[in-house]
Amino acid sequence: MYKYLLCWRYLRTRYIALASIISVMLGVATMIVVNSVMAGFSTMMEERLHGTLSDIIVESFSLNGFNNPDEVLAAIEEAAGDQIDALAPSLQLFGYAMIPVGGGEYLTREVQIIGVRPEDRARVSEFAEYLVHQPREGQADLPPAEPTFHVPEEFRLNTYAGQVYQRTDPDDPFADILLEDMANLVPADGMILGYALGTIHRPESDEDLFIAPEGSKVILHFPSAGKTPEAKTGEFTVVSYFKSGMSEYDSMQVFVPIERLQFLRGQDGFVNQIQVKARPGADLEAIASAIRLTLERKWPTRFLVSTWEQKQGPLLAAVQVEQNILNILLSFIIAVAGFGILGIFSMIVVEKTKDIGILKALGASDSGVRGIFLGYGLTLGLVGSLVGMTGGLLFVRYINEIEDALSVMTGRKVFDDAIYYFPEIPTLVEPLTVAWIVGGALLIAVAASVWPAQRAARMHPVKSLRYE
Template sequence: MYKYLLCWRYLRTRYIALASVISVMLGVATMIVVNSVMAGFSEKMRDRLHGVLADIVVESEYDMNGFYNSDEVMARVKAVTGDQVLAMAPAMETYGLMQFRYGGQKFTRQVQIFGVRPEERARTGDFAEYLVDEKSKQIKPSFDVPESLRLAASPAGQVIEGDPDSAINQALRAQVDEQVSADGAIIGWAMGTLHRDGKDDIILRRGDQIRLIYPKASQRPEPGADEFTVVGYFKSGMSENDSTHIYVPLDRFQKVRLLVNETGRGAVNQIQIKVKPGVNLDALKATIQTALEDLRPMYFKVSTWEQKQGPLLSAVAVEQSILNMLLFFIIAVAGFGILAIFSMIVVEKTRDIGVMKALGASTSGVRGIFLGYGLLLGAVGSGVGMAGGLLFVHYINTIEKWLSKVTGRKVFDDSIYYFNEIPTLVEPWTVFWIVGGALFIAAAASVWPAQRASKLHPVRALRFE
């Protein structure tokens, strides 16, 4: 019983020990906050990256113009995967330029163009969930240009009234057809807006015309151009995608790029594949790769969505690991503080230790006093740090708003990810290992002073000056 009484007394009276408690507390709290925020960002990022890509992607690795036998390729995939595949969608991807007018000026920017069939593409991922109008309300996956939108987008259409079959209205209708494309395009949200002061100002509205320029599949390098009507926006929440991606009708894209053969079949360079939940993607990818090698050796490349986004996901994991290593040094410093404090206590209380041993305190009992004291310091610091860290994570967005108001600048810039708030994810096992590591360091730092105190000889200790 005397061991516990002495540990509690030292904790209440040795104020220098508060430095170690505070170090452990700050280390534990900081690691919990950082890991929760990093895990929240990582989870959000993975969800959005996965939503943009299907589970597995088949590509023509070195041929930008793709392959014409997409039906045969999909049939081969279906044959070797059976009911593991839920949906497939062919696509054509290439780089190009987009031109548009705003404020009387013409602007040009580099884009990544995807030719897709929207209904099929929606079945292979979260494509449909990212399609919105100017008010960020979800719209259906379609490239159809509503008649009302075409008439409103053209000056000629705005004066059509009365009998639609009249000569004047037919002439105006012809002008509408010339001025407004009948095929729509879905552009990235960041391409159609300007983000200022936490708000998005629309610069390309639905009904506006854009001109796309991209390479044709001709013998000599030759640019192709086509015009489309903006019918919606792609808002995934990832700035890289929302600032470059444009989706257009696959059939028209193939024709303009001269990728329709004499049989009327168009070429694609991608097939997006959605599989059943719980299926091992790496094993299924290897099966598909083997089957397509038999169809056309050294041509197709099969990747899972994680492999397609591997560098980005790996960078996040490396950053989290490095941060954990650096922050753990805070707790390590607290451990050295405990070691120094206990060493001083052993020297200061040498006579007292001699008295206790002379009165019958065992070697293990004396050792237990210091080990228990170290563990108690670690437990108090870890407990308070865990509570403080979890509390900070819970109110992190309120704290962010307060800091932004105090400093006069945004602490969390939502223009990068379009997150409405800082995402957090508290993982119980991570909290457990953080707290457990802090307790281990605190206990380990008290081992040497405890061992030194337990080996003191009673007579020599009583003679200590």
């Protein structure tokens, strides 16, 4: 019983121990907050990366692609059988987009042009969930858009030529000229434009300025296929926007009708990628391996087959490495608290040498004296860990409110949503991670008190009583 009474007395009277408690508390709280935010970002990133891609991607080694997509689709279905939910061919290439900005000026950007059938793309990925319209007057949020390249007639009628045409007799020869002007201003082929390509974010107002509004014409330049590529041009009308929340995609990707892109390149029927949607719960790596073996047997060295995780492996691995390095660095905070406990306990052992001698003279055992200091260290670690865990979880719970307050105090955005377009800081509290953080802090606190406790237990009562 005396061990617990002395532990409680030391905890109440030794205010220097408060420094150790604070160190443990800060270390635990910081690690919980960092791990929760990193896990939230990682999970959100994985969801959006997976949402932009299907479960399995079959690509040709050559950007020119292949002209027998039906045979390849049949081979994929043969290899995977009933494990496949949907298939969608596409044609991807790099080029340049020219966006009119007025006064005869154009904003030229490098883009990834993706020819798709939007309804097929929506079946193999979360493509449809990332499509939005430009908000109308009075709307704060971006309304969702349908996966289609249809160009509404109102886009043509809203032009100056369209307004004149509505007041012109259709039999008037001038009407044909107006129709031609309307077709030049608003091409019949629709385009889904990357959100960051068609807008400019203004942090001071948290609004986006649309430089390529719906109904505007965008000109694409891209190389043709063949041994001697030539420059090809296509004109498209913006009908909606692709907003995945990943800036590298939203600022690069544009989606156009695959048949139109094939025609402009002089490659009718050619595709260079097939997206494969597997059934829920299926083993993606096993399916990819089966598809790879089948395609390799039929068309050696022509196709690359990978799962979405393998496709984005370097990016996901980089995030994991960054999280691991942060954990190692932040664990030093708790290690510093451990050295603080070691120093404080060593000082207490020296200061209480006579008291220890009296205890041992009264019959206290070595294990009893050792238990006093081990219990003291455990108590310090437990109090610091519990307070730090509570503070860390509360910080995670109200992190967005804290971010808003810090932004007001500093006059600048702490979390710039222009990078990822996240409406708020994503967090994910993993109970297992919290458990090992708290357990690690307790282990360090107890380990730091072992040496002073052992030193106190080995003291000889007579020598301790003569100590000055």
